[in-house]
Amino acid sequence: MAQKCEMRLLGKTGSAFTNRVRFVLKLKSIDYEYFEEDLDNKTELFLKSSPVFRNVPVLFHGDGPPMIESLCIMEYLDEIKPDVHPILPKNPADRVQFRILAYTFDNLYYPAMREFMLTRDVDKREAMKGPITEGIARLEEAFIHVSKGKEFWGGDDIGYLDIVFGVFLGWFKLFGKVFDFDVIDEVINPRLAQWGRSMWSHEVASTIIPNHEIHAKFLQFLHNRMPPTSRPLVDLSY
Numbered sequence: 001m002a003q004k005c006e007m008r009l010l011g012k013t014g015s016a017f018t019n020r021v022r023f024v025l026k027l028k029s030i031d032y033e034y035f036e037e038d039l040d041n042k043t044e045l046f047l048k049s050s051p052v053f054r055n056v057p058v059l060f061h062g063d064g065p066p067m068i069e070s071l072c073i074m075e076y077l078d079e080i081k082p083d084v085h086p087i088l089p090k091n092p093a094d095r096v097q098f099r100i101l102a103y104t105f106d107n108l109y110y111p112a113m114r115e116f117m118l119t120r121d122v123d124k125r126e127a128m129k130g131p132i133t134e135g136i137a138r139l140e141e142a143f144i145h146v147s148k149g150k151e152f153w154g155g156d157d158i159g160y161l162d163i164v165f166g167v168f169l170g171w172f173k174l175f176g177k178v179f180d181f182d183v184i185d186e187v188i189n190p191r192l193a194q195w196g197r198s199m200w201s202h203e204v205a206s207t208i209i210p211n212h213e214i215h216a217k218f219l220q221f222l223h224n225r226m227p228p229t230s231r232p233l234v235d236l237s238y
Contacts (some may be wrong), residue, residue, distance in 0.1 A: 007032035010046055010058040012039060014210060014218025016167040017070040018057040023163045023208045024077045027085040040225070071102055074160065087160040098153075101142055102164045109135045113171070117179070117219060120230060129181055133188070139165070140189045147191075151198050158202060166199045166209060173212040174219065 009025070009032050011018030025032050037046050037056055049058045049066035059067040059076075067073050078087050088095050112135065116128045146153055146161070153161035172183040186193045199205045 005031050005033045006062050008060040009034050010037045010043075010049070010060075011035070011056045012037055012218075014214050014221070015056050016171065017055070019167040019208055019210070020070040020163050021057045021059060021073050021077070023167060023204065024074050024087060026204050026208055027087070027158065027163075028077060028081045029084060030077065030081060039221075071099075071106070071164070074163065078160075085157075087154065087158075087163065089154075089159070097146070098160050101139075101146075101161060105139075105164060109139075110168075113168075113175075113183075117175070118222065125179070132183065133185075136183060136185075136189055136192065140192050143191050143195060147195075152195065158199070158205065162195075162199065166196075166205060169196055169199060170210045170212050170215045172196075174215045177212055178216070178219075 007025070007030060009018075009021060011022070011034065013036060022034070024030075037043065037058075039056070042054065046056075046058060047054065049060075050056075050068050053068065055068065057068070057070060057073065059073045061067070061076075061080075067076060074087065088098060109132070112128065112132055116125055116132060119125050119128070143153060147155065150156055152158050153165070158166070175181045175183050184192045184196055199209070
């Protein structure tokens, strides 16, 4: 009889936060069972495991309590298997810097991009391009500083911030297709553009980061959950 995996992951295809965890699991060669959660008909296990936020992903490890929030799960996986592709830098000050950048993205940049793609007001969406572009410009500056001339945020290989930001590359492509908005501009953000190409060509990233077609389906799912009068006026059948 096959041995049961100690780790189980509840997630949603197209969710960048789910894919962060899958990325780390793949990098560290950790076996796990994946369960697709139907967010329209949530399972009892999911509701009990994430009773407050009710967000994916949720990770179970053995008999331990369920773990939520992708950034926390990523750090947990790095701590329990530190000798296989460590993703956080060894220097405590550097780790703090990485966490600050990840927190800023999740709490400032990501909400702005989510509002952009879900707003029905075309003029409002157009006005929101400026702040998003400014945010990406700051990330370009941060990348130049943190990477120290190397290919990835983590240096010579993929690390914590590469995963945090990289799982959104498929979404960025979708923005170009659906909204005619290049989030990472080849001219304005040349270092991030090169980093994006390196990410897509990485053997793990290419199997974890969904293409924009997958994200289009997820975006349609988000649209369908909104009241008809609030759904954005966008064409997802390109």
